[in-house]
Amino acid sequence: MSVLIAIPARYASTRYPGKPLVGLRGAGGKSKSLIQRSWEAAISVNGVDQVVVATDDERIANAARAFGAEVAMTSTDCANGTERCAETLSNLGRDFDVIVNLQGDAPLTPAWFVEDLIAGLRENPDADVATPVLRTDGRALNGFLADRRAGRVGGTTAVFGTDNNALYFSKEVIPYTGQTFADTDETPVFHHVGVYAYRPDALRAYATWPAGPLENLEGLEQLRFLERGVPMLCVEVEARGRQFWELNNPEDVPRIEAMMQDMGLD
Template identity: 75%
Template sequence: MSVLIVIPARYASTRYPGKPLVELTGASGEKKSLIRRSWDAAMSVSGVDKVVVATDDGRIKTACEAFGAQVVMTSETCENGTERCSEALANLEGDYEIVVNLQGDAPLTPAWFVEDLVQGLRNTPKAEVATPVLRCDGRALNGFLEDRRNGRVGGTTAVFGADNQALYFSKEVIPFTADTFADDAETPVFHHVGVYAYRPSALSAYTQWSAGPLEMLEGLEQLRFLEQGRALLCVEVQARGRQFWELNNPEDVPRLEAMMADMKLN
């Protein structure tokens, strides 16, 4: 019943080259790279047997090894983090029940998001992949809408059925609502948290499929599973007073730093 966390990280990001090595200042004033903060987040998760960084870049490898991370080198041809996780798994010894993809641009991911995700996949035998979703409050939803008004790609939203099986993911804000919400009000929109838990068989199958039109249009790797008719479970997680955001664009750096200051995260 072992669990592996893989943190995929690439230097040549289209929207933000060198993103894993960007430094973020915590509440104490200490600066740490994005990849270091993502590693620290992974190491705080309980019930995990191994954590590795998967990259194709020597600069990231050097930086990670300097703070004690185990690094698995993967090829430059990996199209996304899921493909990089699949290659990392193939290059590692060991038999893992569940592989978690904790993307290297989400350092504010609380440990319980991953713990609840793994438990959700274990509790749902028909699901091959699971991913967390977080109900947006008004502040988060308004941040999404502000990004879209300014032509920025912000977070991803998810819609799912009564059985919690994913119906769609989009970089647009879905479902549409004409209502306005106070900062602390619940909304009908769910933020897709960029973490995945896979059964190894799902990772192996993923690399055999070509990217479909929806994946290419949205630039969202998880849509490949939906386009192939595979069950993808959405696991609702609770914020417990924590703010959450990914680093997608340079403009997100001050946003994340403000959140860390507000939550007193060093």
């Protein structure tokens, strides 16, 4: 299958303006911007035909071109990354079997998360949209709970049925467990990894629909598919010893840098 990875990135983030250009220091002491680290994660994925940074901001575009990325300029009207991916697909003027949205705030995304996601669509021809989910250990779950107690929105959690189709996504920690977990314990809570794979017709349709009430309440773009009755396949991925976290708030910078130190990632 032909595959495009688009990395949507905007400067005017409500929670963290200028986030794509924030520096993250790796284990070797070198600082690279969030958007560069996300691009490096994307180009490490096998079986991809094209990788582009999709942005409406010249500061991000110039920074991306400086480290060698291809840039697709989009309008300021895109409400979220999925809409930006849809516009990017249209602007590129060619079609792909699969378009992957690797959001520009996920620099710790291992290549196999995306490879397994693409394989999930390949193995499920009836699925039009797919996204990875990662079972949390106690350390990750306790981090989610600590963020919520502090009034911060951290990662997103997912629940899905026996057919692996999503039932719901939330910035609250779902399902409720009422249990205490040690850092190394396996838990029943799944971290939604902020990556999506779409077939082109589903992506184009998304851009024509208005946001629904659940999307507006949660601020989660993927809920537009569920509110329209479009199944979203949840593909469980394995950590393989890697820690994973997105950069949502300024407080996440030292957390991600500490993870890179622990994992020896430059």
